[in-house]
Amino acid sequence: MKKLTRPRLPVPGLRSTLDKYLKSIQPFLLEDEAKTGVSYDAAHDQRVKWAQEFEHGIGKTLQSRLDDLNRASPHNWLEDNFWTNCAWLDGRSPLPVNSNWWLALFNDDTVPLDARQHGPNWITPWQVRRAAWMTHRVLEFKERLLSQELHPNTTRTGLWVRDSTSNMFNIARVPRTNRDTISTPPPPSNPTSRNVLVMLHNQLYAINAYPNSEDVHLPPAHLERALIDVVNDAQARLDRDEETAPVGILTADNRDVWAKNLEHLLSLSSTNHRIHDIINNSIFLLCLDPFTHDASSNQATSSPISVDTPNEINSHLHNIRSGGINGQNRWFDKAFTLILESNTRAGAQGEHAPCDALVPSIVTEYACVESIDSSAFPEDIQTSLEGRVGPRSDGLASLPWERLDWVVDDHIRKECIEAEMRATELLADSDDAVLWFDEYGTQWIQSVTRLSIDAYVQMALQLAFYRIRGEFSATYETALTRSFDRGRTETIRSYTTESRAFVLGMQDPSVAATTKFNLLSQAVRAHTSLTRLAATGKGIDRHLLGLRLLLRSEELEDTSGMLLKDELFARSQEWKLCTSGLSAGSYFRGTGFGAMYPDGYGINYMSGPDLIKFGVESKKSSPATSTAELHQEIAQALRDMQSVCLQGMPAAQSHM
Known part of the structure; x- marks a missing residue:
């Protein structure tokens, strides 16, 4: 039987990536407006302008270089040239x-x-x-x-x-x-x-x-x-x-x-x-x-x-x-x-x-x-x-x-x-522990809510983090690009406009359960769409990484354009929540990896039919983090979300 081959990882279109990037920073701009009074419209318009300048200026040159590099790469433009070094081997x-x-x-x-x-x-x-x-x-x-x-x-x-x-x-x-x-x-x-x-x-x-x-x-x-x-x-x-x-x-x-x-x-x-x-x-x-x-x-x-x-x-x-x-x-x-x-x-x-x-x-x-x-x-x-x-x-x-x-x-x-x-x-200094949440699992989520299991768990993490910190964070979730030759991972940006609206709705006792369920459903759909894009080579962060690494500082290109120098560009990649789902974990008692930031969390989770396990790592030296407290908030978030689903789902769906 003929051996299959896997397709090459695509180089996304520049305009497509910029549009997705602009959408990904919207929740940050909304939160800035709510907390500091900075106009969302003005701030957003400014970023749109910078994106257009980038697209028609240095970005066009960088995209051409990336296309050339892709053609010259034997397997994968990302893995052959950048990823292993940048993500791992450069770390000291x-x-x-x-x-x-x-x-x-x-x-x-x-x-x-x-x-x-x-x-x-x-x-x-x-x-x-x-x-x-x-x-x-x-x-x-x-x-x-x-x-x-x-x-x-x-x-x-x-x-x-x-x-x-x-x-x-x-x-x-x-x-x-x-x-x-x-x-x-x-x-x-x-x-x-x-x-x-x-x-x-x-x-x-x-x-x-x-x-x-x-x-x-x-x-x-x-x-x-x-x-x-x-x-x-x-x-x-x-x-x-x-x-x-x-x-x-x-x-x-x-x-x-x-x-x-x-x-x-x-x-x-x-x-x-x-x-x-x-x-x-x-x-x-x-x-x-x-x-x-x-x-x-x-x-x-x-x-x-x-x-x-x-x-x-x-x-x-x-x-x-x-x-x-x-x-x-x-x-x-x-x-x-x-x-x-x-x-x-x-x-x-x-x-x-x-x-x-x-x-x-x-x-x-x-x-x-x-x-x-x-x-x-x-x-x-x-x-x-x-x-x-x-x-x-x-x-x-x-x-x-x-x-x-x-x-x-x-x-x-x-x-x-x-x-x-x-x-x-x-x-x-490593505050590492596992939470076994056994009140329900994927069987209930799938059969009753009909919502994406992974997206549902991600929304629980968004809600739990906000309840501890009173703020949102850029969130990294791993997506596998395994369908491509030498494909490894891409970022799912789990913090979205929809997830923000869901969390704020959950925090407001005046919001009806039906509205909260609708907000959850919208957040889950948005997350599922991002997951699909990331897994099919149409994510944001690996493409932006490749473009940035092709800047030639000797030609002073690193001073060209405002998009890459924007503080929000950096803030949207400060993964205080770094997350990854594994398997159902039937044979694993617990898993883990370290937080990316001293005041952040590293969270690996395994979603089984009746048990969801969360391996959480944070730093004891940070006054902003506590693994035990996050465990408590994750469990409470899952309870509250189940209650919202049971109370807020349409009657026909709740009896399926």
């Missing part, structure tokens, strides 16, 4: 919280409850078994994808998944001064391409998951045996008080600082060059945490845990996000990392630059959708619910694995200490 902030995404998975019910309730401060047998099983599942996904057993390239979804996962495995972000790079995936013939990287107690190991074939990985029992060997080796080193510098903590630092430290580290020995290559080339990273994190005490705990309580779930989320409280036992540059705590809690995190979080979430869901299959492990392998993993006589030969020992000096040791101090401060 530490990766934890600021750039990396995180997913906390549901527990495996085949693991005895007693093991899930206790997290001794060392690696546990059930932790190793679940790690081996999930590693097997990830490798199985990768193999089935390559063989086209999953997501064949005869479908557009298959093309997108296969192209995207190629940016998830055998790859990592590499620090460089001013702008990072992404490592080049090794060819299958390179032995390091077959490794699964393992990290525990800040020690690194490489396990050859494909010692006999490039196509078939080690079975789960053999992976478990290899992990046991690694755990025993790490324990023996600790028993001998051997020094292990926590080099991984350097990846949690400012990117320029890490770039400088990596350069020094590589200068010390060719061994370090080889280790760094192995890290970058490995399929993915598996972190075995020798502890279970407790958010209430902000430390490891060996006390009994109340499973599936809010504190327990948030404790899990915090550890997946950042390695407990100090960023230890992680290599944040790696594109995909599986993490298991000593009580078998599992999750994933990764670096955003190579691919967006939806892609690894698909892989991670596959990894945990099937519980541990006991038949995949020899019957005579016994696991103890207490104590450490120990040597076992199970008939399995020792398998190929390698300990990776850095060559370090006093400078690197000192930098590790200082990097940990900075990481601890960064993580302490």
Whole structure:
């Protein structure tokens, strides 16, 4: 069957983008008029004039350059030239919280409850078994994808998944001064391409998951045996008080600082060059945490845990996000990392630059959708619910694995200490928690209101934010441009004239329920239209970004025209609300990413039939934000919106 191809991402028409931009700033102008008395009409007319000047002046030149660049780009004018650098690799902030995404998975019910309730401060047998099983599942996904057993390239979804996962495995972000790079995936013939990287107690190991074939990985029992060997080796080193510098903590630092430290580290020995290559080339990273994190005490705990309580779930989320409280036992540059705590809690995190979080979430869901299959492990392998993993006589030969020992000096040791101090401060400021709203979900929204689910949730976020702050904010929602070759994302500007009218109507007790429902419906329709435009390559922000980046400052073009210098141009992109919907999240306890602004929120949500989960991150240092307060307002907004729908919908619709 003939392989499908995906179309190229279009370059939108300049006039079309300017018209959509002018519409997007209308709610800001209306709010300015209401609060400061500045005439909406005068302010709007001024922006229309600037847009016309831009269209017929420098904008025309920039659009021509963008068209030329598009023709010269092999795949995608945005991704080939701008996006990855501007959105991710140019950033100098530490990766934890600021750039990396995180997913906390549901527990495996085949693991005895007693093991899930206790997290001794060392690696546990059930932790190793679940790690081996999930590693097997990830490798199985990768193999089935390559063989086209999953997501064949005869479908557009298959093309997108296969192209995207190629940016998830055998790859990592590499620090460089001013702008990072992404490592080049090794060819299958390179032995390091077959490794699964393992990290525990800040020690690194490489396990050859494909010692006999490039196509078939080690079975789960053999992976478990290899992990046991690694755990025993790490324990023996600790028993001998051997020094292990926590080099991984350097990846949690400012990117320029890490770039400088990596350069020094590589200068010390060719061994370090080889280790760094192995890290970058490995399929993915598996972190075995020798502890279970407790958010209430902000430390490891060996006390009994109340499973599936809010504190327990948030404790899990915090550890997946950042390695407990100090960023230890992680290599944040790696594109995909599986993490298991000593009580078998599992999750994933990764670096955003190579691919967006939806892609690894698909892989991670596959990894945990099937519980541990006991038949995949020899019957005579016994696991103890207490104590450490120990040597076992199970008939399995020792398998190929390698300990990776850095060559370090006093400078690197000192930098590790200082990097940990900075990481601890960064993580302490991150106010990260998940809200499980279980009063209704997509089933009720879809069957009763007949409104777009995603737009409905976005309106709840608009209402909740306004109730906390008494003001509106530019709002970013991620739209996928997956139908295009190498398509990634576009911005949905969720703050609209219609959403503003809906929020103000909800705040006015004199407005009738029927009117409020009509305002909600209008806001939802406006948002749905913007979503459709963004997903089909007709959004605003990526086009404007491309135009701005083609300005030639040496020709003083950056001083031409007022449109791009308008303070409202910048304000309309200050995403104090940065949001993204994922999937229904049936296998995820919580998700998250960091706020874009110190006084903003990062919100990832998963809308299920009867449960909507909101992962919210903000900064404790900001007096303007509170994750707990936003949780409360989101829940209340959803209750109030349901009430408005039930009271204000037309009678015929409410009885459908």
